[in-house]
Amino acid sequence: MTDTVSAASAHRPGVTAGVSPQDGDVPAPVRMYEMLYSSLVSQLLIAVAELGVADALGDEVRHIDDLAERTGAHPGALYRALRALASVGVFTEVEPRTFGLTPLAATLRGDVPGSMRDLAKYVGLSERQRSFGALVHSLRTGQPSFDHVHGTDWWTYFAAHPELSTLFNNAMGNMARMVNGATLDAYDLTDVKHLIDVGGGQGHLVATLLARYPEMTAVVYDLARVVPEAAATVAKAGFADRVQCVGGDFLKSVPAGGDAYVLSWTIHDWADKDAITILSNVREQMKPGSKLIIIDEVLPEGDAPHFGKFEDIVMLSLLTGHVRTEAEFITLFEKAGLKHLETRPTSSPTSVIVAVPA
Known part of the structure; x- marks a missing residue:
């Protein structure tokens, strides 16, 4: 970008x-x-x-x-x-x-590394375009224009249209591949033996991490309908024996046993109440010495340009979430029983935000 x-x-x-x-x-x-x-x-x-x-x-x-x-x-x-x-x-x-x-x-x-073609097709979905055309509704009400236009929320709509869900996951795979390399260069995970990717989608982040860290094992945790796609990704990468692909709802629970829990491009989809629930569910399963790694945009204050300030408008139109400042992340952590450790910028629009049990 x-x-x-x-x-x-x-x-x-x-x-x-x-x-x-x-x-x-x-x-x-x-x-x-x-x-x-x-x-x-x-x-x-x-x-x-x-x-x-x-x-x-x-x-x-x-x-x-x-x-x-x-x-x-x-x-x-x-x-x-x-x-x-x-x-x-x-x-x-x-x-x-x-x-x-x-x-x-x-x-x-x-057919190239760094492909953005699926992302471009996803951005062009008529369902998104119509929502952006009704953005004034969001400005007047603070509510997603997607719901106003389509009569239902984003996640319910996609669950009823699996072909769109697949395109969405492919597009997020494009984004994951762009972000993953920058994240790996910015943050060392040598000490992590077992990683749990919460909301891990098609498993691209885990596949990238396991290629870098040969001793690591992982869980890709996402909705049950996404699990087959994640299993196919890690199998194609040659890591089926080191990865479990598990279906579930992170608003209810997350798997136990991780040295590190990762939330990549996920928290910004959710309003504070739900974000705190997700983080609290992670905190409940963290053992002594575990850490939470969030890969997401962190907004600078004032007029400073940042891609996330426009991604935040996407959240306003389509979902209930928003892109946050570091201070807003810290507030979420405190309410979920976590303590902010550091925020590390990367060469992509995202940063690595690290938290540990409070």
């Missing part, structure tokens, strides 16, 4: 919302005009991800006619889309009407 912002600002400040807010050369009305239209960048990225344009290009450069035929697109329309994206560093027009990938565009391939 940092690369996206850097590429955009290198071409023209203000093309994407939140990019290079200090630029005296651009009048405020012009900047506002550009920011109002910046959502088109996201919509174009979603559209080309859906078409598989980056996969069709691969390591080659292709004329727009060839590319349109490979993706089932209209040549003229596709050219206009790629020309626009190339202006912000996504794709490059190497010759007239002939395009290749840039490092940013390569992340939209489905």
Whole structure:
């Protein structure tokens, strides 16, 4: 995500919302005009991800006619889309009407490390888009616009639409792979012999950790419907003999016996009351010497830019949770019988927040 912002600002400040807010050369009305239209960048990225344009290009450069035929697109329309994206560093027009990938565009391939294609498709879900279109409801009421638009809450809706749940988990897998490397570089887990990943999704974090720490065993704990996907992930990684994939509800209980408990990109989904319940359930199972490791965004105070400040608006629209400051995490810990030990930034938008029994 940092690369996206850097590429955009290198071409023209203000093309994407939140990019290079200090630029005296651009009048405020012009900047506002550009920011109002910046959502088109996201919509174009979603559209080309859906078409598989980056996969069709691969390591080659292709004329727009060839590319349109490979993706089932209209040549003229596709050219206009790629020309626009190339202006912000996504794709490059190497010759007239002939395009290749840039490092940013390569992340939209489905077959590369660091792929963001599933995430782009998830961001483009009509259910999400309609909710963001009704964001004024959230601003007026403090309640999720998703519930207002769809007549039910996010989790109930996804439970009734398993195809969307799978896409969501795939997208979170994209995010996990982006965050995992940064987390591993920022925090050493050599002393952890048995780890429990609470809300572990498809098991990507555990698979990454076990590759780094050959003596570690783990539990991936998530809803029962997610367990088969997690089992497939750890088996494909070659760690089936070192991982248990367990179904359950962390609002009710979590497994016992962990040297470390991990909550990765999970707590921000939940309102304080539920977050305290989850943390309390973890605290109940922690033994002397256990630690809790939260991998999540930690918001800076004041006007300082941070991706999490916009992720927090996603929470406002879709869920009841919110992205928290360090002080807010500390308050949650105290109410759950935990003590904040440290907060360690990473090279990704997330930090590692560590707590121990109080």
